[in-house]
Amino acid sequence: MKTIHLALMGAGTVGQALLELLPTHQARFQALGLELKLARILVRDRSKPRPGVPAHLLTDEPKGFLEGADLLVEVAGGTAQAGEVVLEALARGLPVVTANKALLAERWDALREHAEAGRLHYEASVMAGTPVLGALQSLWGNQTLALHGIVNGTCSYIIQRLEEGATYAEAFAEAGALGYLEADPTLDVGGIDAAHKICVLGRLTVDPGLAWAEVQRRTRGIAHLTPQMLRQARAEGYAIRLVASLYPSPEGWVGAVRPVRLPQEHPLVQLGSGRNALVYQGHPVGSLVFAGPGAGGGVTASAVLGDIYRALSGQPGHRPLPAPAPLPAQPAPAFEEV
Amino acid sequence: MKTIHLALMGAGTVGQALLELLPTHQARFQALGLELKLARILVRDRSKPRPGVPAHLLTDEPKGFLEGADLLVEVAGGTAQAGEVVLEALARGLPVVTANKALLAERWDALREHAEAGRLHYEASVMAGTPVLGALQSLWGNQTLALHGIVNGTCSYIIQRLEEGATYAEAFAEAGALGYLEADPTLDVGGIDAAHKICVLGRLTVDPGLAWAEVQRRTRGIAHLTPQMLRQARAEGYAIRLVASLYPSPEGWVGAVRPVRLPQEHPLVQLGSGRNALVYQGHPVGSLVFAGPGAGGGVTASAVLGDIYRALSGQPGHRPLPAPAPLPAQPAPAFEEV
Numbered sequence: 203m204k205t206i207h208l209a210l211m212g213a214g215t216v217g218q219a220l221l222e223l224l225p226t227h228q229a230r231f232q233a234l235g236l237e238l239k240l241a242r243i244l245v246r247d248r249s250k251p252r253p254g255v256p257a258h259l260l261t262d263e264p265k266g267f268l269e270g271a272d273l274l275v276e277v278a279g280g281t282a283q284a285g286e287v288v289l290e291a292l293a294r295g296l297p298v299v300t301a302n303k304a305l306l307a308e309r310w311d312a313l314r315e316h317a318e319a320g321r322l323h324y325e326a327s328v329m330a331g332t333p334v335l336g337a338l339q340s341l342w343g344n345q346t347l348a349l350h351g352i353v354n355g356t357c358s359y360i361i362q363r364l365e366e367g368a369t370y371a372e373a374f375a376e377a378g379a380l381g382y383l384e385a386d387p388t389l390d391v392g393g394i395d396a397a398h399k400i401c402v403l404g405r406l407t408v409d410p411g412l413a414w415a416e417v418q419r420r421t422r423g424i425a426h427l428t429p430q431m432l433r434q435a436r437a438e439g440y441a442i443r444l445v446a447s448l449y450p451s452p453e454g455w456v457g458a459v460r461p462v463r464l465p466q467e468h469p470l471v472q473l474g475s476g477r478n479a480l481v482y483q484g485h486p487v488g489s490l491v492f493a494g495p496g497a498g499g500g501v502t503a504s505a506v507l508g509d510i511y512r513a514l515s516g517q518p519g520h521r522p523l524p525a526p527a528p529l530p531a532q533p534a535p536a537f538e539e540v
Numbered sequence: 541m542k543t544i545h546l547a548l549m550g551a552g553t554v555g556q557a558l559l560e561l562l563p564t565h566q567a568r569f570q571a572l573g574l575e576l577k578l579a580r581i582l583v584r585d586r587s588k589p590r591p592g593v594p595a596h597l598l599t600d601e602p603k604g605f606l607e608g609a610d611l612l613v614e615v616a617g618g619t620a621q622a623g624e625v626v627l628e629a630l631a632r633g634l635p636v637v638t639a640n641k642a643l644l645a646e647r648w649d650a651l652r653e654h655a656e657a658g659r660l661h662y663e664a665s666v667m668a669g670t671p672v673l674g675a676l677q678s679l680w681g682n683q684t685l686a687l688h689g690i691v692n693g694t695c696s697y698i699i700q701r702l703e704e705g706a707t708y709a710e711a712f713a714e715a716g717a718l719g720y721l722e723a724d725p726t727l728d729v730g731g732i733d734a735a736h737k738i739c740v741l742g743r744l745t746v747d748p749g750l751a752w753a754e755v756q757r758r759t760r761g762i763a764h765l766t767p768q769m770l771r772q773a774r775a776e777g778y779a780i781r782l783v784a785s786l787y788p789s790p791e792g793w794v795g796a797v798r799p800v801r802l803p804q805e806h807p808l809v810q811l812g813s814g815r816n817a818l819v820y821q822g823h824p825v826g827s828l829v830f831a832g833p834g835a836g837g838g839v840t841a842s843a844v845l846g847d848i849y850r851a852l853s854g855q856p857g858h859r860p861l862p863a864p865a866p867l868p869a870q871p872a873p874a875f876e877e878v
Contacts, residue, residue: 223681223824230680233862320854325678331825336678340663340671342568343561343845472810473829486561486838487669491811491831500824507681516658518855524571 320518550616658856
């Protein structure tokens with residue numbers, strides 16, 4: 203039996219769910235000859251009450267946090283301190299499991315070489331527990347034509363309430379009361395969270411060098427939507443959704459996030475209500491659909507745990523393409539932006 | 541640049557599609573430092589016309605076929621000769637990529653140790669190019685509760701024709717004329733092909749020892765269905781579909797294939813018309829849906845090529861669970877069998 207010392211950064215919703223999940227998987231790790239042991243838990247504020255979190259393992263001191271660790275799990279979010287700790291772990295040669303799409307999207311210049319080397323596992327960063335990264339990694343035998351997803355549940359919720367007649371201000375307030383909004387709500391309603399995710403997907407499927415600034419430049423949120431716009435779209439057989447897309451342009455691959463009109467029978471409308479959904483178009487495979495929950499502590503923790511399995515069973519992490527995918531000859535049909 | 545010598549067994553629909561696809565991926569393999577070279581192609585009958593297949597590489601002699609090969613790709617089908625060649629390759633330590641669900645289902649006793657060692661890649665064996673194996677491998681952080689799929693397109697086609705009023709005999713004849721039926725049609729309409737696939741899925745998700753004989757014993761086909769049965773189901777808000785399932789029973793995990801009544805709004809009905817679809821239920825992730833084409837030369841070849849990438853980039857193959865998954869405390873709701 204080999205003991206694996208886990209360094210956990212972050213003990214919020216996802217971290218706490220992971221701590222609940224880990225003991226139920228002990229037998230399965232033992233069947234692989236592994237004994238998982240929590241070494242230390244790094245948090246910003248040690249005094250915050252955290253039910254179920256072993257207090258004696260908590261630290262707020264990044265220095266020494268990785269001492270003796272075999273694996274870093276980062277579920278703290280943010281790009282500053284998380285970036286320093288993740289990069290230190292990678293520099294030490296540790297495999298890293300992270301759910302942090304902001305970090306992956308925005309600090310790719312520093313992370314890319316480690317991702318290419320297979321040390322970075324991040325299934326949980328896009329669509330939480332719905333395993334789209336694992337699926338996309340099996341699609342290398344295709345030429346990617348386009349990818350479209352509904353990957354931010356908070357925006358879906360607000361749009362659904364607009365469809366039901368609520369004003370944007372009402373729907374936004376409700377989402378806040380339900381705990382759906384990030385501390386900085388522009389991450390959700392400004393489309394930034396979706397942009398982070400499409401950036402992660404883009405480097406896996408179309409261009410390892412896809413630049414965050416370019417995706418950010420092509421990102422629009424939902425704050426201008428009104429119940430009237432939704433009603434009119436519906437009357438014409440359409441639905442408005444915030445869609446994150448990858449598609450070819452004469453200048454190369456584009457990543458973009460914006461509200462678009464989709465036919466009501468489009469799989470993203472059919473499947474993407476109340477959950478996340480992704481449509482992949484490739485040659486020769488054609489059109490694929492993946493759908494499932496895209497948020498929630500337990501849901502996200504299940505993907506983090508799946509990545510811990512991956513890392514500990516010798517599987518390489520989520521590696522980006524070695525070079526940009528060739529641009530398809532035919533332009534993809536564009537959706538109508540609203 | 542490292543040269544990889546590929547031994548290809550089978551040059552039918554999938555093999556020919558793979559030979560078409562390979563040259564278009566040369567640049568991508570080169571970006572990984574690899575040069576793919578076709579060493580030999582093993583076929584049953586060398587004299588058969590095969591457009592696009594380099595005749596000088598063809599052989600009908602299994603002896604010496606693997607000499608100097610770095611990787612075996614088996615897309616011949618069947619369990620006898622394919623089994624001998626695959627086992628010989630594995631014994632030589634070669635990675636093997638196969639689309640052969642019959643072989644995996646029926647000769648698991650001999651193959652299992654090699655699958656556990658990560659030498660066996662078989663994404664194409666279930667739902668062809670729709671990457672469900674890659675997705676399911678990322679779900680280890682969950683306790684699997686149940687899995688249900690529509691995984692045989694020929695049966696879906698026949699059932700659709702019954703819904704449209706055709707008799708079974710008419711629908712069966714049409715499927716034959718369209719080239720949808722296997723040489724032995726009981727593989728399709730007897731549910732055997734679906735049973736092979738659920739067996740493969742079961743060993744990855746619930747029980748590495750899932751026995752083919754047990755799954756076969758619980759397999760029923762569609763030959764008894766009539767337009768009347770389909771009509772009546774529809775009038776009551778249901779659709780009849782051939783569903784392959786994994787679910788817990790007091791005796792352990794069960795793999796089964798049978799026509800069942802599903803509510804018309806069930807995702808397998810919504811998504812599984814004209815293509816394959818799979819619903820995974822797990823804790824804590826909840827319910828996931830995957831859908832895409834489940835047949836076709838190019839579609840299947842894309843998954844074979846994806847597996848070649850996997851194998852050559854040092855990823856282990858599709859490894860079964862190390863031990864049976866714990867049985868969920870609550871029994872899954874059963875569908876009504878017809």
